[in-house]
Amino acid sequence: MKEKILAKKDLSEFINKLVKEYDVFAPVKKDEGILFSKIDKVDDMCLSYSNTKNSVKEFLLPQSEALFRFVKKENSNEITDIKKKKRRNLLFGVRPCDGKAIAMLDKVFLENIPDSYYKNKRENILVIGMACNEPDQTCFCTSVDGGPFSTEGLDALFVELKEKYLIIPIAKQCGKLFAHLDTASQEDINYAEKLKKNAGKMLKPVFEIEGIKEKLDGMFESPIWETIYQKCTKCGICTYLCPACHCFDVQDETVGEKGCRVRNWDSCMFPKFTLHASGHNPRPTQRERWRQRIMHKFNYLKENTGLYGCVGCGRCVEHCPVNLDIRKVLKDILESK
Amino acid sequence: MKDMRAKKIQDIARKLLKEKKVDIVIGFEKGTLPSSATPCFIRNPDQTDRLIWNSFCGNNLANYLPKRKDKIGIVAKGCDSRSIVVLIQEKQIKREQLYIIGVPCEGMINKNNAPHDYCLICEHKNPVIYDVLVGEKVKESKKKDKYKEVEKFEKKSASDKWKYLESELSKCIRCNACRNACPTCYCKECFIDQEKPRWVGTTNNLSDIIFFHLGRIFHQAGRCTDCGACVRACPMNIDFRQFTQKITKDAKTLFDYETGLDIDIKPPFTTFKEDDKQDFIK
Numbered sequence: 001m002k003e004k005i006l007a008k009k010d011l012s013e014f015i016n017k018l019v020k021e022y023d024v025f026a027p028v029k030k031d032e033g034i035l036f037s038k039i040d041k042v043d044d045m046c047l048s049y050s051n052t053k054n055s056v057k058e059f060l061l062p063q064s065e066a067l068f069r070f071v072k073k074e075n076s077n078e079i080t081d082i083k084k085k086k087r088r089n090l091l092f093g094v095r096p097c098d099g100k101a102i103a104m105l106d107k108v109f110l111e112n113i114p115d116s117y118y119k120n121k122r123e124n125i126l127v128i129g130m131a132c133n134e135p136d137q138t139c140f141c142t143s144v145d146g147g148p149f150s151t152e153g154l155d156a157l158f159v160e161l162k163e164k165y166l167i168i169p170i171a172k173q174c175g176k177l178f179a180h181l182d183t184a185s186q187e188d189i190n191y192a193e194k195l196k197k198n199a200g201k202m203l204k205p206v207f208e209i210e211g212i213k214e215k216l217d218g219m220f221e222s223p224i225w226e227t228i229y230q231k232c233t234k235c236g237i238c239t240y241l242c243p244a245c246h247c248f249d250v251q252d253e254t255v256g257e258k259g260c261r262v263r264n265w266d267s268c269m270f271p272k273f274t275l276h277a278s279g280h281n282p283r284p285t286q287r288e289r290w291r292q293r294i295m296h297k298f299n300y301l302k303e304n305t306g307l308y309g310c311v312g313c314g315r316c317v318e319h320c321p322v323n324l325d326i327r328k329v330l331k332d333i334l335e336s337k
Numbered sequence: 338m339k340d341m342r343a344k345k346i347q348d349i350a351r352k353l354l355k356e357k358k359v360d361i362v363i364g365f366e367k368g369t370l371p372s373s374a375t376p377c378f379i380r381n382p383d384q385t386d387r388l389i390w391n392s393f394c395g396n397n398l399a400n401y402l403p404k405r406k407d408k409i410g411i412v413a414k415g416c417d418s419r420s421i422v423v424l425i426q427e428k429q430i431k432r433e434q435l436y437i438i439g440v441p442c443e444g445m446i447n448k449n450n451a452p453h454d455y456c457l458i459c460e461h462k463n464p465v466i467y468d469v470l471v472g473e474k475v476k477e478s479k480k481k482d483k484y485k486e487v488e489k490f491e492k493k494s495a496s497d498k499w500k501y502l503e504s505e506l507s508k509c510i511r512c513n514a515c516r517n518a519c520p521t522c523y524c525k526e527c528f529i530d531q532e533k534p535r536w537v538g539t540t541n542n543l544s545d546i547i548f549f550h551l552g553r554i555f556h557q558a559g560r561c562t563d564c565g566a567c568v569r570a571c572p573m574n575i576d577f578r579q580f581t582q583k584i585t586k587d588a589k590t591l592f593d594y595e596t597g598l599d600i601d602i603k604p605p606f607t608t609f610k611e612d613d614k615q616d617f618i619k
Contacts, residue, residue, distance in 0.1 A: 031508065032572075032573040032574050053572065064541045137370070137371070138370070230376075230378045231375065233570075234517050236512035236513055237514050240510050240512045249539070253538050253539065262540050264539050264541075322375060322376050324375070328369055
């Protein structure tokens with residue numbers, strides 16, 4: 001598919017069209033910061049953002065998701081499915097790091113035994129990215145096999161030029177969204193290439209990730225874990241803001257005989273995460289929990305999906321209350337003997 | 338001036354570790370972001386030159402003390418020292434386990450290089466308890482409009498108060514950062530994590546979220562030092578201080594109690610008086 005051009009002055013009309021057909025979610029300025037939220041018109045959006053505070057994973061794996069409802073009866077239980085959402089979702093302005101996280105989540109939730117709840121939502125969503133011309137100081141996508149113009153996991157990528165956007169369509173289903181737009185000139189494509197190179201230069205890798213999986217293979221009992229975790233306060237900011245973290249817990253929320261089975265985000269940083277019914281906890285301290293966080297992201301997921309469980313979005317770096325910086329942890333691991 | 342204090346902290350820490358007066362020193366080291374400092378744990382006297390002191394040392398290090406068994410040297414500014422007093426009062430740590438390196442505080446600043454709101458109204462910049470003081474004491478002053486925001490809140494109608502509470506707490510993502518950053522939230526098992534019985538639902542239902550925060554905030558009466566750890570930690574910018582300050586003001590006006598100033602004065606939660614103004618307590 002050929003690259004297209006959308007003048008910035010026509011963005012409003014473009015969004016108006018999208019809103020008619022989709023529930024459109026885009027970066028919106030709120031008290032909390034910039035959040036992916038539902039928009040009705042172009043003015044609701046805030047496009048001067050480095051990244052949103054919440055990642056887009058909540059559109060595929062909501063923080064709390066009702067799976068089904070039930071009523072306990074004498075001889076049998078009555079079970080009701082949760083109604084599927086009819087209107088399609090469209091995410092606009094997804095940064096390439098979050099797109100890459102979707103590609104990783106797809107591997108976990110759609111391959112082997114597909115997760116029907118995830119699948120339903122995934123099939124009902126279009127993901128339109130926005131390339132990063134000016135990465136933030138906490139960004140490190142290029143250190144974890146990503147890039148500020150990466151198209152992985154995205155259905156289309158917008159690149160902001162001066163007065164217009166260059167649109168790179170990726171998924172076939174995007175074709176009709178951009179059919180009415182002019183094809184990009186070679187000059188526009190060249191300019192976008194220049195921006196891509198510039199952004200790449202700003203994001204020199206902070207460590208050489210190649211080989212980390214193999215290195216971690218032999219590090220389960222390494223003394224390095226002893227040096228990492230002490231300042232961690234065991235909160236869930238890093239995992240909850242992470243676009244790639246996807247661990248969950250399944251609970252029944254009941255009132256009397258009625259109930260709802262829900263799945264909620266869970267966090268490997270929480271002491272209760274691995275607490276057994278017997279009272280035994282195989283990860284008794286934050287040392288084992290941090291080891292798990294690193295092993296899962298850079299060893300187990302790499303082995304099982306070919307991708308890392310970290311896309312370098314930098315949310316955990318920016319928001320950790322004690323500045324426990326995963327970039328430093330990885331550097332220390334890579335530099336250790 | 339600041340570098341001098343860092344040097345002094347390093348010297349004290351090195352001596353403490355060399356002479357084995359403490360097993361570990363908890364202080365601050367340079368962070369990885371501009372305008373940042375990060376808690377650090379030092380056991381080796383040769384590592385003490387990592388210790389720093391600057392206006393980004395905002396974390397309340399008392400948070401790392403509850404239930405420790407070792408001997409600890411700890412760097413403490415005014416608010417940290419008051420939290421330490423609370424932890425000693427509540428038997429979470431013993432005074433004799435601690436060697437407190439007190440540092441008078443001129444107020445900490447945030448990522449945007451502006452002073453934290455709570456530092457602007459702080460009346461206890463100097464550590465209230467210490468074994469050694471680094472640098473000169475700073476001048477303290479009473480802050481007349483300390484409770485200005487709380488007073489505005491108190492004047493609201495019940496329904497407006499509830500609306501504000503709902504709008505603030507609906508931002509919550511249940512990451513537990515506020516609770517875990519708080520030095521006085523040290524329960525071995527928090528009531529929101531209990532399953533038998535389960536007090537709070539597990540989802541992001543607003544009613545459950547409010548129940549958690551109200552429970553947590555009420556338990557801070559006479560225990561919160563307004564150190565700002567909860568608001569600093571919250572990734573969603575929830576204004577917890579609107580509520581914790583109300584509780585702090587109540588402790589002061591109803592019980593004439595200010596948190597963490599004296600180990601020997603009984604906090605309101607641990608005592609009762611025969612001549613209590615309210616009948617239900619008798």
